[in-house]
Amino acid sequence: MLPLDTSPKVSDEIRKTTCYMCACRCGIDVHLTGGRVSYIEGNRDHPVNRGVLCAKGSAGIMQHTSPARLRAPMKRTGPRGSGQFEEITWDEALDLAASWLRPIRETAPEKLAFFTGRDQSQSFTGWWAQQYGTPNYAAHGGFCSVNMAAAGIYTMGGAFWEFGSPDWERTRLFMIFGVAEDHDSNPIKMGLGRLKACGAKIIGVNPVRTGYNAIADEWLAITPGTDGLFILSLVHVLMGAGKVDLDYLMRYTNAAHLIDQDPRSATYGLFLRDKDGRELVWDREKRRAVPWDTQGVRPAMSGTVNLGATHAKPVFQLMADAYLDPAHAPEAVADATGIPAATIRRIAAELAHTAFEEEITLDRPWTDFRGERHETMTGRPVSFHAMRGISAHSNGFQTCRALHLLQIILGSVETPGGFRFKPPYPKPVAAHPKPHHKVTPGYPLDGPHLGYPRGPEDLALDAGGNPKRIDKAFTWEAPLSAHGLMHMVISNASAGDPYRIDTLFLYMANMAWNSSMNTSQVMDMLTATDEAGDYVIPHIIYSDAYSSETVAFADLILPDTTYLERHDCISLLDRPICEPDALSDAIRWPVVDPERPGHEGVRGFQSALLDLGVRLGLPGMVDDAGEAVFSDYADYMTNHQRRPGVGPLAGWRGADGEGKGRGDPNPDQIARYIENGGFWTDHIPEEATFFKPWNAAYQDWAVERGLFDAPQPYLFQLYVEPLAKFQAAASGIGPHQPPEHLRAQLAVAMSPLPVWYPPLSDARIDLEDYPLHALTQRPAAMYHSWGGQNAWLRQLHGTNPLYVPSNIWRDHGFTEGDWAHLTSPHGRITVPVALMEALNPDTVWTWNAIGKRAGAWALDPDAPEATKGFLLNHLIHELLPPKGDGLRWNNSDPVTGQAAWYDLRVRIEKAPPRTRGAPVIAAQTSPVERGPKNVAYDAR
Numbered sequence: 001m002l003p004l005d006t007s008p009k010v011s012d013e014i015r016k017t018t019c020y021m022c023a024c025r026c027g028i029d030v031h032l033t034g035g036r037v038s039y040i041e042g043n044r045d046h047p048v049n050r051g052v053l054c055a056k057g058s059a060g061i062m063q064h065t066s067p068a069r070l071r072a073p074m075k076r077t078g079p080r081g082s083g084q085f086e087e088i089t090w091d092e093a094l095d096l097a098a099s100w101l102r103p104i105r106e107t108a109p110e111k112l113a114f115f116t117g118r119d120q121s122q123s124f125t126g127w128w129a130q131q132y133g134t135p136n137y138a139a140h141g142g143f144c145s146v147n148m149a150a151a152g153i154y155t156m157g158g159a160f161w162e163f164g165s166p167d168w169e170r171t172r173l174f175m176i177f178g179v180a181e182d183h184d185s186n187p188i189k190m191g192l193g194r195l196k197a198c199g200a201k202i203i204g205v206n207p208v209r210t211g212y213n214a215i216a217d218e219w220l221a222i223t224p225g226t227d228g229l230f231i232l233s234l235v236h237v238l239m240g241a242g243k244v245d246l247d248y249l250m251r252y253t254n255a256a257h258l259i260d261q262d263p264r265s266a267t268y269g270l271f272l273r274d275k276d277g278r279e280l281v282w283d284r285e286k287r288r289a290v291p292w293d294t295q296g297v298r299p300a301m302s303g304t305v306n307l308g309a310t311h312a313k314p315v316f317q318l319m320a321d322a323y324l325d326p327a328h329a330p331e332a333v334a335d336a337t338g339i340p341a342a343t344i345r346r347i348a349a350e351l352a353h354t355a356f357e358e359e360i361t362l363d364r365p366w367t368d369f370r371g372e373r374h375e376t377m378t379g380r381p382v383s384f385h386a387m388r389g390i391s392a393h394s395n396g397f398q399t400c401r402a403l404h405l406l407q408i409i410l411g412s413v414e415t416p417g418g419f420r421f422k423p424p425y426p427k428p429v430a431a432h433p434k435p436h437h438k439v440t441p442g443y444p445l446d447g448p449h450l451g452y453p454r455g456p457e458d459l460a461l462d463a464g465g466n467p468k469r470i471d472k473a474f475t476w477e478a479p480l481s482a483h484g485l486m487h488m489v490i491s492n493a494s495a496g497d498p499y500r501i502d503t504l505f506l507y508m509a510n511m512a513w514n515s516s517m518n519t520s521q522v523m524d525m526l527t528a529t530d531e532a533g534d535y536v537i538p539h540i541i542y543s544d545a546y547s548s549e550t551v552a553f554a555d556l557i558l559p560d561t562t563y564l565e566r567h568d569c570i571s572l573l574d575r576p577i578c579e580p581d582a583l584s585d586a587i588r589w590p591v592v593d594p595e596r597p598g599h600e601g602v603r604g605f606q607s608a609l610l611d612l613g614v615r616l617g618l619p620g621m622v623d624d625a626g627e628a629v630f631s632d633y634a635d636y637m638t639n640h641q642r643r644p645g646v647g648p649l650a651g652w653r654g655a656d657g658e659g660k661g662r663g664d665p666n667p668d669q670i671a672r673y674i675e676n677g678g679f680w681t682d683h684i685p686e687e688a689t690f691f692k693p694w695n696a697a698y699q700d701w702a703v704e705r706g707l708f709d710a711p712q713p714y715l716f717q718l719y720v721e722p723l724a725k726f727q728a729a730a731s732g733i734g735p736h737q738p739p740e741h742l743r744a745q746l747a748v749a750m751s752p753l754p755v756w757y758p759p760l761s762d763a764r765i766d767l768e769d770y771p772l773h774a775l776t777q778r779p780a781a782m783y784h785s786w787g788g789q790n791a792w793l794r795q796l797h798g799t800n801p802l803y804v805p806s807n808i809w810r811d812h813g814f815t816e817g818d819w820a821h822l823t824s825p826h827g828r829i830t831v832p833v834a835l836m837e838a839l840n841p842d843t844v845w846t847w848n849a850i851g852k853r854a855g856a857w858a859l860d861p862d863a864p865e866a867t868k869g870f871l872l873n874h875l876i877h878e879l880l881p882p883k884g885d886g887l888r889w890n891n892s893d894p895v896t897g898q899a900a901w902y903d904l905r906v907r908i909e910k911a912p913p914r915t916r917g918a919p920v921i922a923a924q925t926s927p928v929e930r931g932p933k934n935v936a937y938d939a940r
């Protein structure tokens with residue numbers, strides 16, 4: 001009998017790099033056989049995934065070998081949208097791009113709109129755009145989850161995903177809102193496994209029971225867009241029962257800070273301050289207003305205080321006034337939310353019980369920023385996580401704020417058992433830049449594009465009040481649009497509103513398909529011509545690794561590599577991969593050569609962008625002699641310094657490689673990363689691991705590591721003053737005034753305390769005509785998988801039915817195999833339907849980004865993705881239905897500009913039998929050959 005080999009050798013070499021099959025960025029071991037990728041497994045030493053690999057990660061081999069890979073730079077030869085191209089050399093391609101970009105830089109740099117998709121190098125692409133001088137740069141956050149990010153930063157200096165995570169080891173009650181799968185994919189799965197193993201309770205709040213909700217102990221089928229109402233009702237019950245952590249609120253938040261309540265005052269609605277600008281609280285013992293950080297102060301949390309000409313209330317009193325109102329009682333919100341009043345009260349009781357009766361105390365002494373020594377760390381084992389389900393609504397910013405307020409009143413942020421920040425967070429608004437938008441032809445922009453406005457004076461408006469940015473970010477329409485409004489770029493550029501542009505430059509954003517609302521019309525906008533027959537957007541440059549739908553609409557293609565063929569930098573300057581106990585960053589490096597035999601070949605986009613920068617002579621990319629400063633992106637990763645001693649990579653800095661976070665560039669740095677498995681990690685000292693915003697040891701450690709340059713302790717902002725400034729402006733106070741038509745909207749949306757209001761589009765349509773909510777979610781197997789053409793993954797999700805709850809299924813007499821017309825105020829699609837019981841009764845939904853345009857992705861034109869797969873995007877307009885005032889109203893959150901994908905309302909009707917969905921978009925010509933029926937190679 002032959003001996004059984006239980007561990008056969010599967011490769012002759014292993015190279016360790018970072019997965020890019022989603023935003024989680026796990027460490028992977030790439031096995032090579034004869035120089036070819038033969039197997040991918042998880043890196044057991046990696047701080048993110050500790051060896052865990054998901055289905056997407058292992059399917060990376062199919063992404064790397066995809067027949068849809070581009071092979072050479074291409075210039076359009078047929079009409080835009082046709083997909084007809086000729087291959088050209090890299091020199092020709094970059095010279096052509098430079099010939100378009102050079103003249104507009106000298107005259108009107110804003111005529112370049114440079115937007116990137118789920119780019120993981122935003123600190124680099126943003127710097128490039130800044131050096132070019134255009135104000136028109138952002139990545140995809142505006143159509144993803146900027147509400148979550150901005151609400152978190154303004155409230156507590158961080159949010160979910162890269163910003164922080166639950167204390168998986170100690171949490172006893174975990175609530176997850178609006179999440180099927182998430183950026184932090186494998187750590188969440190590992191964390192949920194841990195919670196299950198130790199008997200903690202998981203409550204899923206989601207209209208659809210998929211993904212993580214499937215393993216929740218309790219599932220609340222909330223009505224879309226009402227999460228804020230539910231959360232504020234929990235706050236109502238908790239505050240009414242006195243179940244709030246008053247000591248925590250007094251020490252670490254602005255709950256006691258006094259707010260001017262005199263409407264005649266110039267500082268109405270703002271903090272009361274002394275002559276030195278210090279915010280005031282009312283000292284109960286001394287019976288006078290004193291600066292909030294006065295030693296030994298005993299601040300009042302309630303009541304009204306009279307102070308000379310004005311009167312004021314502490315923030316906590318304003319919260320009581322707002323949230324104890326009967327309008328927030330469970331009985332008042334039960335119908336709208338779809339959650340029974342008794343359930344809301346029970347969950348509030350469970351939160352209170354776990355937070356206050358199951359308190360955790362760790363024997364870890366620490367010292368706070370006031371110098372007070374604490375012998376223990378006390379925490380409340382309740383934690384939360386949330387994602388796009390609560391943020392992609394036009395009331396999403398305030399809903400995310402409400403969730404943070406709930407976390408804070410329970411005292412469960414940065415305490416054992418609660419939510420924990422991951423470095424470089426926490427990071428308050430004060431530590432972030434303001435938006436920059438000063439354009440000087442021929443010169444760089446005056447600073448980073450994206451930031452956090454402190455008030456109306458920071459808006460990106462010219463002297464006449466006109467938007468400076470093509471997406472109208474940082475205007476009265478979306479004052480705090482910290483990630484820009486990518487979904488408005490093509491629409492505004494096509495409408496010439498606020499101005500026409502010359503070149504649209506996109507990277508990793510499939511805007512002609514699933515990355516835009518209103519897909520069909522966006523394709524028209526990209527091909528629209530003016531009276532002279534010229535394209536309204538004269539030039540479109542696009543970089544993608546694959547033959548996606550958007551490739552067909554570009555004039556010039558800069559082909560990117562796959563993630564196994566490139567250098568990349570998962571940087572602390574960008575979207576970090578840290579854990580609450582450790583600082584980490586990582587690289588990608590070419591574990592295989594980017595070969596495209598018989599063709600010009602591909603280049604990592606960042607290296608191509610640097611080359612383009614050199615051709616344009618951009619400052620920082622060329623020296624005084626006009627020579628390239630960086631030979632490629634790897635050189636930039638090693639030698640670029642954002643601040644002296646602080647660069648893209650934090651590990652092994654300095655000539656001796658001993659520097660952590662700070663130090664001179666080290667020419668061996670990338671080699672050290674490769675030697676270490678592709679990542680660097682540094683553990684936070686134990687005394688610094690909790691209470692980070694107020695913990696002196698954490699603040700000092702963070703300064704040592706270069707996260708910031710001086711300690712920056714701060715208080716959580718239950719009441720957000722920048723919002724109050726905009727609200728005051730809406731009521732006519734202050735030198736910066738909004739246009740009349742936006743005053744009412746701003747007065748509600750810019751509330752400095754979290755509020756709930758119905759999704760904005762509800763007021764523009766007859767809800768009886770459109771009684772259902774319609775949602776999309778990314779499947780776990782394809783969440784952020786750039787390329788649903790992946791030969792393995794498409795076997796899991798080759799089509800996407802519209803899931804219909806049983807009541808609607810029955811009412812319409814649907815049976816398996818049926819089709820339905822789904823109609824929104826904007827359009828109609830015809831789609832296959834499927835029954836789903838675990839679904840809110842007023843909601844239909846489908847998986848996102850499965851549907852493909854025929855001819856794209858090297859798929860057979862009759863592939864199920866093209867015939868039965870569909871996008872809800874066709875039903876969602878980037879503008880609200882017209883109001884009759886001639887104005888273009890964004891279908892976005894009025895605070896941040898976040899695309900309000902999930903406000904969609906529809907009606908459903910049974911459709912006659914058919915084999916193909918509608919609309920049918922004509923096939924595009926593919927610049928690559930169709931993939932073979934079977935992809936196979938011998939990897940032994």
Ligand code: SF4
Pocket residue numbers: 019020021022023024025026049052053054055056057058185186
């Ligand atoms: S696809 Fe995402 S979760 Fe899966 S292994 Fe890769 S990075 Fe990790």
